[in-house]
Amino acid sequence: MINKTQSRLLQWTALFLFIQSLILSLAPAVRERTWDVDFRVSHWLGFIVWAGFTYLAHRTMTKTLPDHDPYIFSAASLLSGWGILTIWRLDESFGLKQSIWLGVSLTAFIFAAHFFTNLALLKKYKYLFLSGGLIITSLTLLFGTNPLGVGPRLWLGLGGIFFQPSEPLKILLVIYLSAYLADRTNIRLFSLPLLVPTLFVTGIALLLLIVQRDLGTASIFVFIFAVFLFFSSGKRRVLIGTGAFLAAVLVLGYFLIDVIRIRVIGWVNPWTDPTGNSYQIIQSLLAVANGNMLGRGLGIGSPLLVPVAISDFIFAAIAEETGLIGTLGLIAAIWLILARGLIISLQAEDNFKRFLAAGVVTYLGVQSLLIIGGNLRLLPLTGVTLPFVSYGGSSLITSFFALFLLLVISNREDNEPAPLTNPRPYAILAGIFALGLAASALSVSWWVLVRGEDLLTRTDNARRAIADRFVQRGDLLDTNNQLINTTTGESGALIREYLYPSLAPVTGYTHPVYGQAGLEASLDDYLRGLQGNPSSLIFWNDLLYGTPPPGLDVRLSIDLSLQTVADDLLGDHRSALILMNAETGEILVMASHPTFDPNQLDDEGDNLSQAEDSPLLNRATQGLYPPGEILTPLIQTKFTDAPPSDEQTLNYYSDLGLFTTPKLRVPVSTHTASNTLNDVRFSPLQIALAAATLSNEGSVPAPRVAIAVNTPEQGWVVLPELGEAREVLQARAANDAATSFIQDGKTYWSYSGLGQAASTSVSWFIAGTPPNWQGTPLVLVAVVEENNPVFVQKIGDELIKKALNR
Amino acid sequence: MSAIIVLALRIMAALALYGFLGWAFYYLYQEVKRQGANIANKRIPGITLMIKPKDGKPSLRYFNQTEITIGRDPGCDVPLSEDTISARHAHLVYHHNQWWLEDLSSTNGTRLNNTFITIPTVVTTDDDIQCGGYVMSINLSENVIIEPTQRLKKKPAQINEDDD
Numbered sequence: 018m019i020n021k022t023q024s025r026l027l028q029w030t031a032l033f034l035f036i037q038s039l040i041l042s043l044a045p046a047v048r049e050r051t052w053d054v055d056f057r058v059s060h061w062l063g064f065i066v067w068a069g070f071t072y073l074a075h076r077t078m079t080k081t082l083p084d085h086d087p088y089i090f091s092a093a094s095l096l097s098g099w100g101i102l103t104i105w106r107l108d109e110s111f112g113l114k115q116s117i118w119l120g121v122s123l124t125a126f127i128f129a130a131h132f133f134t135n136l137a138l139l140k141k142y143k144y145l146f147l148s149g150g151l152i153i154t155s156l157t158l159l160f161g162t163n164p165l166g167v168g169p170r171l172w173l174g175l176g177g178i179f180f181q182p183s184e185p186l187k188i189l190l191v192i193y194l195s196a197y198l199a200d201r202t203n204i205r206l207f208s209l210p211l212l213v214p215t216l217f218v219t220g221i222a223l224l225l226l227i228v229q230r231d232l233g234t235a236s237i238f239v240f241i242f243a244v245f246l247f248f249s250s251g252k253r254r255v256l257i258g259t260g261a262f263l264a265a266v267l268v269l270g271y272f273l274i275d276v277i278r279i280r281v282i283g284w285v286n287p288w289t290d291p292t293g294n295s296y297q298i299i300q301s302l303l304a305v306a307n308g309n310m311l312g313r314g315l316g317i318g319s320p321l322l323v324p325v326a327i328s329d330f331i332f333a334a335i336a337e338e339t340g341l342i343g344t345l346g347l348i349a350a351i352w353l354i355l356a357r358g359l360i361i362s363l364q365a366e367d368n369f370k371r372f373l374a375a376g377v378v379t380y381l382g383v384q385s386l387l388i389i390g391g392n393l394r395l396l397p398l399t400g401v402t403l404p405f406v407s408y409g410g411s412s413l414i415t416s417f418f419a420l421f422l423l424l425v426i427s428n429r430e431d432n433e434p435a436p437l438t439n440p441r442p443y444a445i446l447a448g449i450f451a452l453g454l455a456a457s458a459l460s461v462s463w464w465v466l467v468r469g470e471d472l473l474t475r476t477d478n479a480r481r482a483i484a485d486r487f488v489q490r491g492d493l494l495d496t497n498n499q500l501i502n503t504t505t506g507e508s509g510a511l512i513r514e515y516l517y518p519s520l521a522p523v524t525g526y527t528h529p530v531y532g533q534a535g536l537e538a539s540l541d542d543y544l545r546g547l548q549g550n551p552s553s554l555i556f557w558n559d560l561l562y563g564t565p566p567p568g569l570d571v572r573l574s575i576d577l578s579l580q581t582v583a584d585d586l587l588g589d590h591r592s593a594l595i596l597m598n599a600e601t602g603e604i605l606v607m608a609s610h611p612t613f614d615p616n617q618l619d620d621e622g623d624n625l626s627q628a629e630d631s632p633l634l635n636r637a638t639q640g641l642y643p644p645g646e647i648l649t650p651l652i653q654t655k656f657t658d659a660p661p662s663d664e665q666t667l668n669y670y671s672d673l674g675l676f677t678t679p680k681l682r683v684p685v686s687t688h689t690a691s692n693t694l695n696d697v698r699f700s701p702l703q704i705a706l707a708a709a710t711l712s713n714e715g716s717v718p719a720p721r722v723a724i725a726v727n728t729p730e731q732g733w734v735v736l737p738e739l740g741e742a743r744e745v746l747q748a749r750a751a752n753d754a755a756t757s758f759i760q761d762g763k764t765y766w767s768y769s770g771l772g773q774a775a776s777t778s779v780s781w782f783i784a785g786t787p788p789n790w791q792g793t794p795l796v797l798v799a800v801v802e803e804n805n806p807v808f809v810q811k812i813g814d815e816l817i818k819k820a821l822n823r
Numbered sequence: 824m825s826a827i828i829v830l831a832l833r834i835m836a837a838l839a840l841y842g843f844l845g846w847a848f849y850y851l852y853q854e855v856k857r858q859g860a861n862i863a864n865k866r867i868p869g870i871t872l873m874i875k876p877k878d879g880k881p882s883l884r885y886f887n888q889t890e891i892t893i894g895r896d897p898g899c900d901v902p903l904s905e906d907t908i909s910a911r912h913a914h915l916v917y918h919h920n921q922w923w924l925e926d927l928s929s930t931n932g933t934r935l936n937n938t939f940i941t942i943p944t945v946v947t948t949d950d951d952i953q954c955g956g957y958v959m960s961i962n963l964s965e966n967v968i969i970e971p972t973q974r975l976k977k978k979p980a981q982i983n984e985d986d987d
Contacts, residue, residue, distance in 0.1 A: 029843035036836040046825035314833045346840040561826035
């Protein structure tokens with residue numbers, strides 16, 4: 018019956034891992050959306066190693082341990098196989114190493130199951146084992162290294178193989194404490210027999226904490242010791258006291274030890290420092306959120322974005338690729354081991370075995386909860402491994418040795434458990450583990466179901482940038498459907514190309530490091546395909562590929578033929594120019610100089626943001642300049658006889674809407690109020706809107722630059738307007754003013770003026786089509802950051818002529 | 824296309840994972856049921872005591888319970904009215920598939936085959952327990968096994984096999 022149970026469970030495990038391997042093999046085809054890829058095959062070696070050694074171990078157990086517990090080995094091999102495939106997916110060389118370690122662990126396991134099923138030896142030589150473990154551990158203080166080169170130096174290295182002695186030391190401590198306390202039941206707290214081990218454990222823990230800064234291992238030692246005290250004394254205050262002690266250490270460590278402070282801050286409030294101290298935990302939560310319900314599929318997510326995903330954050334990696342469903346299964350498998358372990362402990366024949374089993378369960382349970390809780394921000398992060406799953410030879414061997422002890426203890430010849438005076442500690446320990454695992458399960462659900470949306474749209478979610486390499490982004494087109502920004506390359510290596518770089522201050526850029534700006538930022542949802550596509554398409558792409566669907570093209574009102582002329586005219590002058598349809602508000606030309614080339618962002622991104630002439634700034638909408646006399650034509654529509662007072666002028670500006678922020682899909686700056694006329698600053702866009710009234714029968718149009726989006730279902734769809742046109746002047750007054758500013762020999766009205774503030778002066782030029790114009794009513798604004806009215810008038814005249822004579 | 828195949832595989836993987844858990848939970852349920860049945864059906868071999876007072880007629884008593892108390896107290900399973908016998912003198916307990924005789928710190932002690940016992944001692948057929956002037960001869964011979972339920976009778980073979 019037992020062997021049938023175990024072999025059936027192992028068959029399910031093998032099926033699960035086989036399907037996962039198959040998914041990993043096909044993953045490149047899914048990522049690149051073509052069958053013409055290099056399929057991943059090397060991980061099948063890991064699967065074969067797992068299957069072979071697991072089968073041999075199973076066969077050995079059925080012979081030498083006929084009455085062993087059938088659940089825990091199956092659950093442990095599920096976890097170890099899952100771990101190997103996940104590690105292999107993250108890093109092939111580590112996957113190979115982990116497979117070798119699994120082979121070594123299971124060979125030792127088989128060997129032990131043949132020859133060392135008598136645990137009395139462990140009891141007899143408890144001091145030998147413990148002191149051996151201690152000596153080796155203390156060697157790390159002298160010769161310790163870290164395979165990664167940084168971090169706690171907990172390993173001993175020899176010829177490229179690294180071993181972490183503090184891992185087996187946990188089990189050796191469990192053996193020692195079991196043997197020591199088995200003969201001293203109902204021990205009194207604060208008695209001499211307890212003093213020695215107490216001092217001893219506290220000593221190791223403090224040493225680990227202070228010298229090695231290894232909070233995780235130190236707290237596991239303390240927990241194991243506390244549980245032993247609890248079991249032998251039956252006093253609940255032991256647990257409460259330990260909890261208080263660890264909390265005190267945490268608080269003290271917060272002030273004294275940097276690592277602990279970073280961990281505590283990252284735990285309490287990670288959101289304030291997402292790129293620094295809380296980077297790991299936030300990346301972990303992003304991975305969990307990206308996993309959603311079903312997970313991305315092994316090899317299809319991006320768990321490598323989480324630091325140390327193969328060991329500390331393997332739970333997050335598993336969550337990303339097998340989802341909420343997978344992690345709940347993982348947690349259930351861990352519960353199976355812990356719950357069966359405690360039952361084995363209760364049914365053990367003698368106190369030594371009972372304590373040993375309970376100690377092993379404590380070690381596995383506390384370590385699992387610490388790291389799962391750390392990954393999910395339930396607990397402060399401690400760098401311990403997830404037993405059976407995480408990368409690490411020492412951890413894997415120790416975990417399988419712990420499992421071996423449980424299996425031997427469960428293999429009872431005698432039916433009768435040893436007498437038990439107080440069963441409560443076992444129930445309480447089981448309750449603690451159940452609560453911890455349930456909290457972990459709820460926590461995964463929380464990050465996936467409740468906070469998932471928020472997390473994934475964070476700008477520091479690099480998955481968006483990764484998706485951009487695989488999914489075609491929508492193009493930006495000018496009003497004649499000429500390409501402005503487009504995406505080229507092959508799936509997996511798509512890059513954004515900016516065919517008309519001079520427009521960069523307006524259209525902006527999208528870049529994996531520097532983020533997004535301008536229209537690329539404001540139209541991102543359309544260009545990325547998250548808006549305008551049918552929601553079913555978005556859902557399917559997310560489910561199948563974990564990416565948005567191909568993006569949609571957006572047509573702008575910009576007319577490249579005129580834009581080119583404007584850019585040529587402005588040259589290197591610090592200047593801005595807007596040519597707008599005075600009636601519809603469509604912006605035909607928007608220039609801001611100097612400009613920059615977004616194709617060169619990789620090399621020049623850092624310089625650009627600090628450049629003295631601020632090329633990233635869109636001067637046409639964000640540049641705020643003193644208006645000076647440039648609005649004279651407008652003022653004349655109302656104050657025909659005498660010039661207005663300052664207060665009247667300010668009120669008039671307010672009526673014209675110059676203190677409200679225009680709505681446009683690019684960043685816009687305004688001064689929303691001014692007390693004196695000298696402080697007033699307007700952007701070229703605002704002047705253009707006000708001037709448009711003279712060519713538009715007294716109405717201010719609603720400006721727009723993005724016109725339509727090309728949807729798959731309805732073709733080109735006009736984008737919603739952001740604002741409404743407003744009538745601010747009487748049509749007749751506006752028309753009269755416009756007519757009076759038509760100079761001899763010109764077909765349009767125009768006016769130029771200087772705007773002056775403390776140390777700077779700017780030259781303005783405005784022009785527009787006269788009343789009753791038969792063609793498209795236009796308005797133009799140009800501004801140069803120099804005292805040069807001739808120049809600005811020249812380029813203004815030239816451009817508007819060109820526009821009118823088209 | 825590849826993505827749809829992989830989606831199907833991802834769903835199958837989830838099913839396999841829960842197949843594992845489902846079977847594990849099913850086996851656990853079966854185990855609970857089996858253990859319950861085992862314990863409920865655990866048969867206690869009956870024990871027959873031939874109680875001989877110092878001077879008087881011996882009487883025969885048959886028990887099929889796990890604990891038999893012996894003492895002067897009338898509430899005992901074997902009440903013995905003699906002053907040298909303590910109120911709760913000794914008891915016979917069945918565990919580990921054996922009957923054990925244990926002295927309950929009686930004033931004058933309990934003897935088994937004329938030897939005072941200090942620790943629980945296994946007894947078997949034809950052993951004599953001596954308390955004060957009383958002698959109780961034990962007979963564990965079968966034939967007196969009580970079959971607890973009707974259902975058991977139908978499948979005795981299966982019960983024996985599972986009785987581990």
